[in-house]
Amino acid sequence: MGPILLLLFIGIPILEIAVFIRVGDLIGLWPTIATVLLTAMAGTALLRHQGLATLAKARANLDAGALPVKEIFDGACLLVAGVLLLTPGFVTDAMGLLLLMPPVRTALRGFLSTRVKTQVHMGGAQGSPGPTRGPGSTPSGRPDIIDGDFVDVTPGEAPPPSDEEPRNGHSPWVKGPQDPPGSGG
Template sequence: MKRLPWFVAAALLVVPIVEIYVIIQVGQVIGGWPTVGLLLLESALGAWLIKREGRRAFAALQGALDTGRMPGKELADAALLLVGGTLLLTPGFVTDIFGFFFVLPFTRPLARKVMSAFLGRRIVAQMGGNPITGFMPGTFRPPTADQTEAQRRRNDENVVQGEVVDPDQPPRPQDR
């Protein structure tokens, strides 16, 4: 069984403590019942927003698939909506801030860029490349003119003139 990355384990320990602290602080300023009401209001607003943006994301995904283009942006938006919706439905003010950042249509492009950069570096690092430059060993580099000419000469030297004969086919009339 694979272990959780250290930052996920730390987040699972730290986030609930931070959420409880912030809820207590807000409760001391505005009162207990208004704090509970505000948390319920944020959850209801988040659920409505997820429903609306989810429909838009699904329509955009369908449109991309119908036109035959790769739905990379649409799939990233769907992932952000899934994570953002989970954060919005989790009680707490800190998770709601991040949830709204992932879900709102005017902040989602920035979240998509951050997620793309983070995942790109992780993938390159996992595959043994340089996470800073993105260079991966064995990746394609266009050949130089000298390399292309040398390859052409080697190919010309290895050509054997002849004819391919298929033993399963009967001989043609001109070959008899």
């Protein structure tokens, strides 16, 4: 993942500079700057419109008692699109405008959901081993270890003092003959 990010941080600015030079040669300096500013403003307006629509859909899903997973993903895509559109450059603007298109977000959501399902099915993120649990096993994975607190009560000995006062001289957990009916203990 590190080399990919490094390549993106170096490659995208170089690509943007090359495109700026080429567009500047074709249409001139001031039209190039005006085009970058206009794409940023148009992208921001589209982002606002789609962001509000996505927020309304998410609220409707929450009101209906459904988890707005699609809307959360769309909101994340719109956030990335906003960052890309506000970054000066033609390549980043093109990527941001692509993320504003609902069919592109749907295709990206489908692709990512199959990747996530595959990784989860394979045993966790990047194949990391998770806890192995089966019938009768404990959180540690070993069936011979039981985690708990205990008090050794030997018949004929007085029980150790406890934080809870017993009712009617009896244990609070055992119902005795002296407890009135319906006392719950």
